[in-house]
Amino acid sequence: MPKPKIYVTRKIAQEALDLISEKTEMEVWGGELPPPYETLREKAGTADGLLTLLTDRIDIPLLETAPRLKVISNLAVGYDNIEVTEATRRGIVIGNTPGVLTETTADLAFALLMAAARRIVEADNYTRQGRWRTWGPQTLLGQDIHGASLGIIGLGRIGVEMARRGRGFGMPILYYGPHRKSEALEKDLGAEYLADLKDLLSASDFISVHVPLTPSTEKLIGRAEFQLMKKTAVFINTARGGIVDQEALYEALSSGGIFAAGLDVTDVEPIPPDDPLLRLSNVIITPHIASASFRTRKKMALMAAENLLAGLRGELPPNCVNPEAFKNPTKDI
């Protein structure tokens, strides 16, 4: 029986590529940038499986021209780049990589929180520019982190780890989400549930977003939400750029509506070099690197390879976002 055909949209950890190539006829896009959409669509047209990144748009027209496709394994916990409903309708299972990147992502979110509050990037630039002439009593003042309240929007895997980091700094934790968490977890984190997002926004010194991008979270934080925040507030987003109205964020940062922001994600990505946000000194923007540690990226790649191979064997991928698509097992490999 011929081996299943796989298209991998970027060079990922070699260990994962070895696992895949052992069982399949694998092709890897070697470019540093993602494959152009038309290339991806053409490759998907003959593939049994795809290993994709969040930069690959898997939309309805692509799925319509991919009759053999059984599995899409996304190297990310988020999967807003994929038309899940259509894939499910076509019986295509989708894998993601939750859990293994949780702590690494929370580490970066907390690093952004600290850097934005204490103006670390700005201070480093100040030093390099030769502006450090004396110890200034009013120079580069920031916001205290210890003892300040941390409001978490979306207390899921990453939100919980962010709360633990905040707790380590003596921060009272507030959280908002569709469901109140268990009393045991609230006690463990010292976290207080606020059923109304408005209350969290007005009460928190730091606000960190950890929800997935879905129709219900798109532009969840807009002008009205920034207006509720304290003028001293620091806003962190490591989830997805589309959750925030970026123009409203710019207004809040440039008008003194909030103190600072730290972003790992923007709407759109990459952020255009002439975006007005990049002219502000009170925002730090990293290029979507929250899960980018050597160890975590390797774990993600291995997990994505396992999801892909399970889907090709006609098994439910160990981490599947649409198990309802799983109906026609085929034991090809």
Ligand code: NAP
């Ligand atoms: P998760 O465990 O599924 O947590 C998501 C949380 O969001 C859950 O607590 C959920 O509440 C809450 N939520 C869902 N819809 C909401 C809404 N409308 N309003 C408020 N809260 C809502 O996911 P995770 O592993 O923590 O990851 C979260 C997101 O982070 C991912 O979807 C991804 O987009 C992003 N991410 C980014 C990076 C990066 O590189 N920057 C890395 C990893 C993840 P319930 O539990 O009550 O349903």
